[in-house]
Amino acid sequence: MAGNLRALRRRIRSTQSTKKIFSAQELIAGARIVRAQARVEASKPYAREITRVLSALAGSASLDHPLLTERQDARRAAVLVITSDRGFAGSYNVNVLRRTEELLSLLRQEGKEPVLYVVGRKGETYYSFRNRPVAETFTGFSEQPNYTDAQRVGEQLIAAFTAGEDDDETGAGADGVLGVDELHIVYTEFRSLLAQVPVAKRMAPLEVEEVEEFDYEREDRESGVTTGDSGVPTSYEFEPSPDALLDALLPKYVTTRIFAAMLESAASESASRRRAMKSASDNAEELAKNLSRQANQARQAEITQEISEIVGGADALVSAGADD
Amino acid sequence: MATLHVELVAVERMIWSGEANMVVARTTEGELGVLPGHAPLLGQLAEGGVVTVRTVEGEDMVVAAHGGFLSVTDRGVSILAETAEISSEIDVERAREALRRAEEAGDDPDALAAARRAQSRLRAAGQDA
Numbered sequence: 001m002a003g004n005l006r007a008l009r010r011r012i013r014s015t016q017s018t019k020k021i022f023s024a025q026e027l028i029a030g031a032r033i034v035r036a037q038a039r040v041e042a043s044k045p046y047a048r049e050i051t052r053v054l055s056a057l058a059g060s061a062s063l064d065h066p067l068l069t070e071r072q073d074a075r076r077a078a079v080l081v082i083t084s085d086r087g088f089a090g091s092y093n094v095n096v097l098r099r100t101e102e103l104l105s106l107l108r109q110e111g112k113e114p115v116l117y118v119v120g121r122k123g124e125t126y127y128s129f130r131n132r133p134v135a136e137t138f139t140g141f142s143e144q145p146n147y148t149d150a151q152r153v154g155e156q157l158i159a160a161f162t163a164g165e166d167d168d169e170t171g172a173g174a175d176g177v178l179g180v181d182e183l184h185i186v187y188t189e190f191r192s193l194l195a196q197v198p199v200a201k202r203m204a205p206l207e208v209e210e211v212e213e214f215d216y217e218r219e220d221r222e223s224g225v226t227t228g229d230s231g232v233p234t235s236y237e238f239e240p241s242p243d244a245l246l247d248a249l250l251p252k253y254v255t256t257r258i259f260a261a262m263l264e265s266a267a268s269e270s271a272s273r274r275r276a277m278k279s280a281s282d283n284a285e286e287l288a289k290n291l292s293r294q295a296n297q298a299r300q301a302e303i304t305q306e307i308s309e310i311v312g313g314a315d316a317l318v319s320a321g322a323d324d
Numbered sequence: 325m326a327t328l329h330v331e332l333v334a335v336e337r338m339i340w341s342g343e344a345n346m347v348v349a350r351t352t353e354g355e356l357g358v359l360p361g362h363a364p365l366l367g368q369l370a371e372g373g374v375v376t377v378r379t380v381e382g383e384d385m386v387v388a389a390h391g392g393f394l395s396v397t398d399r400g401v402s403i404l405a406e407t408a409e410i411s412s413e414i415d416v417e418r419a420r421e422a423l424r425r426a427e428e429a430g431d432d433p434d435a436l437a438a439a440r441r442a443q444s445r446l447r448a449a450g451q452d453a
Contacts, residue, residue, distance in 0.1 A: 042337035049333050049402050053366060053395045147335045147406065239351040239367035248368050249393065252406070259335065 005302060008295040012288055019284035022277045025088060029274035032143065033193070036267035040190065043263055047256055054253055060235075060242045066165055067158075067250045070205050074181035075167065077112045078135070078160055079103060080153065080203075080258070082187040082265040083123030085142040089269055090276030092188065092196070093122040096265075099198035100186045107184075115180055117157065119262070135160070142269060145262035147255075154255035157183055161204055183254070187261040188268035194275075196268035201261075203254055326360035329400030330377055332387060334408045340377075340385070347401050348376040349394050358396055365396040372440035374448045375403055386411040388448035390441050407441075411448045419445040 081100045083093045104114045116134045118124050120142045127134050136156055141149045164179025183204040188196050238245055327343040347358040351367035358365070369375070369392040377385045392405030423442035429435035 039336065043335060045331070045338040046333045046335050046404060049331070049395070049404050050393075053393060053402075053404065056364075056366060056395070056397075151406075235364065237363055237365040239353040239356070239365065242366075245366060245368055245393075252391070256335065 005295060005298045008291055008298060012291045012295060015284050015288045015291065019281050019288065022281035022284060026274050026277035026281060029270045029277060032270040033267060033274060036144075036263065036270055037190070040260075040263045040267055043260060047260055050249070050253055050256055054249060056236055057238075057242060057246055057249065060238070065243075065246050065250055066162065067204050067206060067254065071165075071181045074112055076115055076164060076178070076180045077107050077182040077184060078115045078117055078157055078180040079107070080117045080157060080183070080185045081119065081123050082185070082261060083118065083120030083126070083142070084265075084269045085121040085139055087122060088276060089273040092269055092272035092276075093120075093126070095196075096186060096188050096198040097123065097126055099200055103184060103186060103200045112182065115160070117153070119153065142262075143266055145259070145266055147259055150255050150259035150262055154251065154258050157203075157258075158251050158254060185258065185261055187265045188272075190264045190267040190271065193271055196271055203257055206250075206254070327380055328358065328360050328362075331400065331402040332375075332377070332389075332405075332408060333402060334405050336407075339387075339408050340410065343380045344377045344401075345380060345382075346378040347394075347403075348378075349373065349403070350375075351394065358394075358401055362396050364398065365394070367394040368392075369394055369403075369405070371437075372444035372447075374444055386448045386450070388414065388441075388444040390444065409445060409448065411450065414445050414449040416446065416449050416451055419449065420451075 079100060081096065083096055087093070107114045116127060116132070118127060118134050118137045119139070121139045124134070124137045124139060138149065138153055160180045161183055162179065163177040164181045167179055167181070182202065184200060184202050186198065186200045189199045190196055327345060328347060330340070330342060330344045330347060331338065332340040345360070349356060349358070349367070350370045350373045352370050353367070356367070369389055371391070373389060373392075375387045375389050375392075375394075377387065379385055387403070387408055387410050389403060389405035389408040392403060392408065395402045395404065419442050423439060423446065426435045426439035426442055429438070
């Protein structure tokens with residue numbers, strides 16, 4: 001009985017100390033979400049501007065840049081998966097990896113061979129544990145990605161994509177490097193503190209979203225500003241030529257999209273972690289409460305037993321004395 | 325008098341936005357100045373280049389912009405850069421240090437790019453590079 005009580009007390013202590021770790025993690029993640037959300041917001045003006053510049057260019061340049069043209073016989077498709085470096089984030093990694101599996105099987109159905117590029121240690125271990133080939137892994141920045149990290153990833157992907165241009169059925173084409181014909185990205189979109197959704201998107205060949213531009217034209221009409229001939233896109237001067245500009249701009253556009261995805265994923269990671277840690281510390285508290293109830297019961301039972309033993313002993317002595 | 329609405333945007337944040345009288349920048353083709361009413365223009369900024377914005381207060385704001393684009397529309401000027409720093413925020417000592425390190429590192433592309441960045445930071449801060 002006494003041993004049981006000691007074991008219970010030990011479990012209570014360990015539950016309480018793990019609970020401290022969980023709530024500390026929860027607080028850290030909470031602080032990180034705020035910062036990550038601020039970074040997502042801060043990166044939006046650039047994304048907006050570069051999209052606007054690109055749609056302006058798209059009207060003028062000849063659109064036969066490799067990053068824009070659909071390849072007839074796409075055989076290999078790169079898939080960039082963004083996972084976290086650390087665990088303790090609930091279903092965050094599981095969800096994004098499951099979404100990736102869906103995309104992979106879809107690509108296989110279309111007769112394309114997927115090539116994996118993985119960001120984050122969790123994704124890395126997931127694939128190495130299953131002995132699945134991974135073209136490249138990038139780790140160490142999942143919680144606070146920098147633009148240089150996105151650049152590194154972007155360079156690799158664009159290089160693979162460019163190398164894939166001359167590939168044919170027999171293998172690598174003239175350049176001797178086996179590249180890819182499509183770029184996909186799987187990341188977790190941060191919708192709100194409670195909803196983070198894994199999404200898969202195609203990055204290349206890309207379609208430039210011209211939504212922004214239209215919004216501007218409507219805005220102008222509403223405010224009565226006359227901006228040249230309505231309906232006709234503004235004619236730009238280019239320095240250097242539109243095609244050279246497009247060459248310089250498109251890789252940056254792809255990198256910007258990777259960066260945006262990384263930032264969203266970082267925010268989602270912290271949000272999932274906070275939620276997971278919140279329920280873990282709630283559970284720990286519940287467990288500690290139940291355990292201390294059990295411990296109290298055991299303690300009371302022990303006392304009761306001791307009393308009845310003493311009373312029983314005293315009775316025995318009394319009755320032994322009465323016999324004398 | 326008409327003014328230009330200038331937005332200076334780096335990848336990680338919006339650095340500055342406001343009204344200006346003139347913007348001077350160097351594209352890969354050469355130096356150019358933008359005054360209010362300039363025709364729409366898209367340009368790629370030269371590596372290690374410096375952009376000068378003359379604000380309505382008459383002050384010159386010098387910016388070191390790396391890997392950037394210049395877009396002039398009838399709504400104003402936007403300068404897009406991968407990284408950008410305003411001259412008043414540049415730490416000259418650190419830029420010098422970075423330049424020295426980059427020059428020692430030799431000829432690989434990363435070091436050259438770092439050296440160009442450091443040079444443009446120094447130029448923007450009004451120092452010899």
